[in-house]
Amino acid sequence: MTLLDFARGPAIHWSLIILIAGTIWRLLGVLVLTRGADLSRPRDAFGNFKGYRTVFSRAWPSGEFTTATRYQTAMAYVFHIATLIVVIGIVPHIEFITGLTGLSWPGLPNAAGVAVGVIALVSLLALIMRRVSKPAIYCSTWGDYFAWVVIAAPLVTGLMAFAHLGPRYETMLAIHILSVALLFAWFPFGKLMHAFWFVFSRAQSGVAYAHKGVRI
Amino acid sequence: MSTVTAKAPVFPSFEQVCQGFAGQITQLREMAPKPTLSDSVRVRRAIDTLIAETNADEAVWLESCIRCGQCTNACHYFQATGDSKYAPMRKMNLYRKVYQREIGPFRWWYKLVTSEVKLKDLEDLQELVYDSCSECGRCAMVCPMGIDTASLVHHQRSALVAAELVPPELDALRMEQKHYGTVFGASADVLRKMIDTIREKSGVDIPLDRPQAEIMVLSSAVDLMGNGNGLLATARVMNHLGVDWTICSDGFESANFGLLSGDMSLWKKQVDPIVAAAQRIGAKTLVIAECGHAYPALRWNPMLKSGALPFEMMYMSEFMGRHAKAGRLRLSPLKGKVTFHDPCKTGRRGGAFDEPRAVLKAMGTDLVEMPANKEFNWCCGGGAGIFLLERATHLRDESFKIKMQQVNMSGADTVVVSCASCRLNFEAGRQKNHWDKRVESLVELVADHLIDEKKVGSVTPIQGAAA
Numbered sequence: 001m002t003l004l005d006f007a008r009g010p011a012i013h014w015s016l017i018i019l020i021a022g023t024i025w026r027l028l029g030v031l032v033l034t035r036g037a038d039l040s041r042p043r044d045a046f047g048n049f050k051g052y053r054t055v056f057s058r059a060w061p062s063g064e065f066t067t068a069t070r071y072q073t074a075m076a077y078v079f080h081i082a083t084l085i086v087v088i089g090i091v092p093h094i095e096f097i098t099g100l101t102g103l104s105w106p107g108l109p110n111a112a113g114v115a116v117g118v119i120a121l122v123s124l125l126a127l128i129m130r131r132v133s134k135p136a137i138y139c140s141t142w143g144d145y146f147a148w149v150v151i152a153a154p155l156v157t158g159l160m161a162f163a164h165l166g167p168r169y170e171t172m173l174a175i176h177i178l179s180v181a182l183l184f185a186w187f188p189f190g191k192l193m194h195a196f197w198f199v200f201s202r203a204q205s206g207v208a209y210a211h212k213g214v215r216i
Numbered sequence: 217m218s219t220v221t222a223k224a225p226v227f228p229s230f231e232q233v234c235q236g237f238a239g240q241i242t243q244l245r246e247m248a249p250k251p252t253l254s255d256s257v258r259v260r261r262a263i264d265t266l267i268a269e270t271n272a273d274e275a276v277w278l279e280s281c282i283r284c285g286q287c288t289n290a291c292h293y294f295q296a297t298g299d300s301k302y303a304p305m306r307k308m309n310l311y312r313k314v315y316q317r318e319i320g321p322f323r324w325w326y327k328l329v330t331s332e333v334k335l336k337d338l339e340d341l342q343e344l345v346y347d348s349c350s351e352c353g354r355c356a357m358v359c360p361m362g363i364d365t366a367s368l369v370h371h372q373r374s375a376l377v378a379a380e381l382v383p384p385e386l387d388a389l390r391m392e393q394k395h396y397g398t399v400f401g402a403s404a405d406v407l408r409k410m411i412d413t414i415r416e417k418s419g420v421d422i423p424l425d426r427p428q429a430e431i432m433v434l435s436s437a438v439d440l441m442g443n444g445n446g447l448l449a450t451a452r453v454m455n456h457l458g459v460d461w462t463i464c465s466d467g468f469e470s471a472n473f474g475l476l477s478g479d480m481s482l483w484k485k486q487v488d489p490i491v492a493a494a495q496r497i498g499a500k501t502l503v504i505a506e507c508g509h510a511y512p513a514l515r516w517n518p519m520l521k522s523g524a525l526p527f528e529m530m531y532m533s534e535f536m537g538r539h540a541k542a543g544r545l546r547l548s549p550l551k552g553k554v555t556f557h558d559p560c561k562t563g564r565r566g567g568a569f570d571e572p573r574a575v576l577k578a579m580g581t582d583l584v585e586m587p588a589n590k591e592f593n594w595c596c597g598g599g600a601g602i603f604l605l606e607r608a609t610h611l612r613d614e615s616f617k618i619k620m621q622q623v624n625m626s627g628a629d630t631v632v633v634s635c636a637s638c639r640l641n642f643e644a645g646r647q648k649n650h651w652d653k654r655v656e657s658l659v660e661l662v663a664d665h666l667i668d669e670k671k672v673g674s675v676t677p678i679q680g681a682a683a
Contacts, residue, residue, distance in 0.1 A: 064592040136300035212516055
């Protein structure tokens with residue numbers, strides 16, 4: 001079995017199993033806990049439902065905090081959108097997804113894929129530079145840096161494989177796939193889980209404040 | 217500014233009250249109880265408290281933080297000092313550790329790779345959850361995950377109560393309220409004497425212990441022990457409205473040092489007699505005095521099933537606001553530019569934004585807003601008991617500068633507050649900084665501007681260069 005066979009075979013399959021099982025385990029482990037009921041009388045009888053708006057409204061900072069959070073919000077959006085485009089938009093990824101699910105769609109031209117990949121990487125660098133340069137604000141843990149490395153690695157190795165940089169193509173591709181396997185396997189255990197938590201966290205606070213007639 | 221001519225004041229000015237309190241607070245530190253349990257028992261009790269208080273809400277919030285640092289933009293203590301340890305996200309680190317080791321889905325793993333919580337960790341936590349967090353909730357307004365750090369801080373206060381680690385000033389008052397049912401000695405006898413004094417000196421009647429009344433009104437220790445003007449003003453407003461009201465000597469104290477310290481058994485001990493008294497007299501409305509945290513202690517406490525109670529609970533500003541909106545408060549004009557400071561507990565964490573503003577508008581006020589107002593209002597820095605903590609003086613002083621800047625930017629020459637704690641903090645800050653603004657209580661301002669009432673008694677003394 002070559003390294004590429006290992007990466008494409010057991011590595012990626014097991015990482016997907018860990019991703020799915022771990023995510024379900026962590027979500028259930030939290031969501032099965034009881035919820036403390038708020039017995040106080042709500043300000044408006046049906047006002048609590050308005051709290052669910054926070055799940056969507058918090059996607060952008062309120063005017064009060066626009067200036068203070070501008071850099072980070074902009075970079076975070078660029079990173080998330082560019083990464084999503086790369087993940088589902090370039091031809092080799094679509095072929096991989098087709099192999100797993102049978103689904104298929106047209107891919108981006110190569111040049112566009114590379115451009116978006118570079119944008120994602122640059123925005124990720126912009127975010128980590130800010131984190132490193134302002135330690136008082138971020139209170140970073142090793143988990144923050146590890147998550148960054150785990151996210152940056154597939155971008156870097158993917159671009160290198162595409163540009164035929166570094167080792168021979170098959171080895172580079174194997175390293176790229178292994179880095180993705182690491183990302184999948186790590187996902188349920190670190191802060192990448194915010195991809196799920198944000199919905200619950202925003203909804204809870206939105207409802208708790210809406211109960212008192214406050215829109216957050 | 218006031219259109220009413222001042223007669224000899226019945227009670228000392230709030231400036232004097234504020235200075236008097238400073239002396240009393242010094243004594244509190246000496247009265248605080250010393251820890252009695254062993255270190256390991258104290259740690260175990262803190263952990264058990266956190267385990268017991270952790271539901272899915274808390275777990276999700278603890279899981280959600282991505283350390284993006286945006287909460288630091290919202291926190292007055294961080295902004296005022298720039299000190300990393302006051303970053304709101306740090307205030308949940310210890311809670312998260314306990315959660316991960318004891319409750320979380322990977323607890324077996326975290327037990328292996330993290331160290332046990334020690335008493336030293338809890339001692340360090342004290343500054344983070346008492347001195348440097350007023351539970352104002354402003355960080356929840358910016359957090360992209362919407363984490364309500366204030367709630368998590370409150371649970372940690374409860375844990376520190378269990379670990380006998382309440383700061384001395386708060387602990388002394390907690391113990392007084394627990395064992396004697398009073399705050400600063402404000403007993404039912406003191407209430408009776410104060411009511412007599414008010415009747416004798418200003419001719420204002422306060423109906424005490426009527427068997428039946430539509431409206432039950434609460435007072436507070438600040439009113440009874442220092443500034444009788446608050447109770448006097450409340451009585452004048454109630455009498456002006458001609459409502460059927462009373463104060464109950466077995467349930468009159470708004471201040472709840474159970475909620476402030478995190479001692480929820482004391483919280484209940486304080487709340488139960490109030491609820492029982494209101495039910496006994498057949499009250500339809502319970503009016504909470506201008507005492508910010510009394511609002512969440514009663515109106516919003518999740519453990520109090522208020523929907524099933526036969527009466528409605530509202531804050532003094534809400535009560536006056538509803539009457540002002542209905543045109544029942546006849547008030548003389550208030551000149552000058554005025555801004556309103558929303559106390560965290562009634563504003564962002566209480567939702568009573570419109571009513572106090574309706575009262576000010578009923579005075580024809582030129583009401584101007586601070587740049588950050590209503591749900592975005594900056595805390596004055598003295599809430600959640602922090603005004604009492606000597607150790608937090610620097611944090612309070614520095615964060616108050618943000619508040620002064622906000623008021624200055626509004627262009628107002630008077631800032632109106634509706635919370636005794638905010639008011640004490642504003643007054644202390646005004647004196648320290650020789651600030652040229654007036655600080656007024658909403659209920660006292662209303663009482664001084666009532667029309668059709670025989671004008672006797674105190675008028676808020678004019679203070680500062682702006683007056």
